[in-house]
Amino acid sequence: xxxxxxxxxxxxxxxxxxxxxxxxxxxxxxxxxxxxxxxxxxxxxxxxxxxxxxxxxxxxxxxxxxxxxxxxxxxxxxxxxxxxxxxxxxxxxxxxxxxxxxxxxxxxxxxxxxxxxxxxxxxxxxxxxxxxxxxxxxxxxxxxxxxxxxxxxxxxxxxxxxxxxxxxxxxxxxxxxxxxxxxxxxxxxxxxxxxxxxxxxxxxxxxxxxxxxxxxxxxxxxxxxx
Amino acid sequence: xxxxxxxxxxxxxxxxxxxxxxxxxxxxxxxxxxxxxxxxxxxxxxxxxxxxxxxxxxxxxxxxxxxxxxxxxxxxxxxxxxxxxxxxxxxxxxxxxxxxxx
Numbered sequence: 001x002x003x004x005x006x007x008x009x010x011x012x013x014x015x016x017x018x019x020x021x022x023x024x025x026x027x028x029x030x031x032x033x034x035x036x037x038x039x040x041x042x043x044x045x046x047x048x049x050x051x052x053x054x055x056x057x058x059x060x061x062x063x064x065x066x067x068x069x070x071x072x073x074x075x076x077x078x079x080x081x082x083x084x085x086x087x088x089x090x091x092x093x094x095x096x097x098x099x100x101x102x103x104x105x106x107x108x109x110x111x112x113x114x115x116x117x118x119x120x121x122x123x124x125x126x127x128x129x130x131x132x133x134x135x136x137x138x139x140x141x142x143x144x145x146x147x148x149x150x151x152x153x154x155x156x157x158x159x160x161x162x163x164x165x166x167x168x169x170x171x172x173x174x175x176x177x178x179x180x181x182x183x184x185x186x187x188x189x190x191x192x193x194x195x196x197x198x199x200x201x202x203x204x205x206x207x208x209x210x211x212x213x214x215x216x217x218x219x220x221x222x223x224x225x226x
Numbered sequence: 227x228x229x230x231x232x233x234x235x236x237x238x239x240x241x242x243x244x245x246x247x248x249x250x251x252x253x254x255x256x257x258x259x260x261x262x263x264x265x266x267x268x269x270x271x272x273x274x275x276x277x278x279x280x281x282x283x284x285x286x287x288x289x290x291x292x293x294x295x296x297x298x299x300x301x302x303x304x305x306x307x308x309x310x311x312x313x314x315x316x317x318x319x320x321x322x323x324x325x326x327x328x
Contacts (some may be wrong), residue, residue: 014310017310017311017313017314018310020314021314038229039229042229042230042233043229043233045230045233046233046236046237049233049234049236049237050233050236050237050240051237051240052240055236055240059232059233059236063229063232069228069231069232072232073232073235073236073239076236076239076240077236077239077240077243080236080239080240080243081243082271082275083240083243083244084243084246084247085267085271086244086267086271087243087244087245087246087247087248088247088251088264088267089264089265089267089268090247090248091247091248091251091252091256091264092251092256092261092264094248094252095251095252095253095256099252102245102248102249102252103245103249105248106241106244106245106248106249107241107244107245109244109245109248111275114268115268115272118268162321162322162325163318165293165296165318165321166314166317166318167279168276168279168280168297169296169297169300169313169314169317169318169321170300170310170313170314170317171272171275171276171279172272172276172297172300172301172304172317173300173301173303173304173310173313173314173317174272174304174310175268175269175272175273175276176301176304176305177304177305177308178268178269178272179269183266184265184266184269185269187266187269187270187273188269188270188272188273189273190270190273191269191270191271191273191274191277192273192274192276192277194274195273195274195277195278195281196277196281196287199277199278199281199286199287206274206278207271207274207275207278208274210270210273210274210277211267211270211271211273211274212270213270214266214269214270214271214273214274215263215266215267215270217266217270218263218265218266218269218270219259219262219263219266222262
């Protein structure tokens with residue numbers, strides 16, 4: 001029993017600092033919602049239904065600008081396409097889990113939950129499940145609440161205080177903590193460089209090209225090593 | 227109503243993108259080669275994500291002394307301590323200090 005409590009505590013302790021960079025993001029979303037002219041409560045429901053900051057921002061902004069629904073949906077889904085890779089990467093770990101967890105756990109699979117979860121895939125299945133759910137639910141609750149507050153606060157808060165930079169800082173931290181052998185470092189570096197070169201591609205799809213290049217680099221290097 | 231429909235479709239598509247492989251590979255043997263490749267998804271996507279966050283919507287990289295020093299500090303702290311709070315605090319402290327004095 002104390003093991004579960006400890007896992008729960010660790011999970012929430014990990015989720016809180018990782019959530020901090022999502023706060024300015026929520027405020028930006030709040031501003032975008034108020035500017036879009038879409039009913040605020042309706043727009044906020046995207047936090048529950050989509051649950052993905054970047055794609056929510058894309059969808060709301062484009063709809064507010066009067067884009068066709070299909071175009072806005074397509075753009076938002078391209079922004080979210082990296083989740084396909086998360087789903088594949090998590091599949092082996094989720095094989096050891098009950099079916100209900102696969103259905104519910106999938107809903108929580110956002111960037112931060114993926115990155116934190118990947119650091120725990122060697123835990124025993126029960127521990128992994130508790131950790132993943134605790135991180136997921138904590139993150140989800142905070143996001144739903146913060147984006148609701150952001151509807152009022154977003155337009156009032158100055159966004160030039162630079163706290164947005166906390167986002168790359170934390171993702172770099174998550175990246176570094178997950179590197180346990182040098183081909184992984186090389187994969188990250190290759191992904192970063194290719195993403196930079198492909199930065200002009202629309203809807204942040206350069207990210208997908210870069211990530212793919214990183215995976216290929218890692219696999220090739222591991223084969224070379226073996 | 228059309229707005230709600232757009233949110234709903236995007237939500238369904240997003241859930242599908244997160245669940246598709248988890249559900250479809252649940253009871254299937256995943257070939258060792260694929261399994262090995264999947265281990266590189268996390269470092270690759272995170273490397274790509276960090277760069278995406280440092281690039282302006284026009285495709286220009288937005289890096290000054292403050293950003294570079296802050297990222298270097300955060301990377302070093304993460305490597306040594308494996309602690310998310312310390313990484314965040316150290317990185318943001320360096321970012322704000324350097325930004326103020328330059």
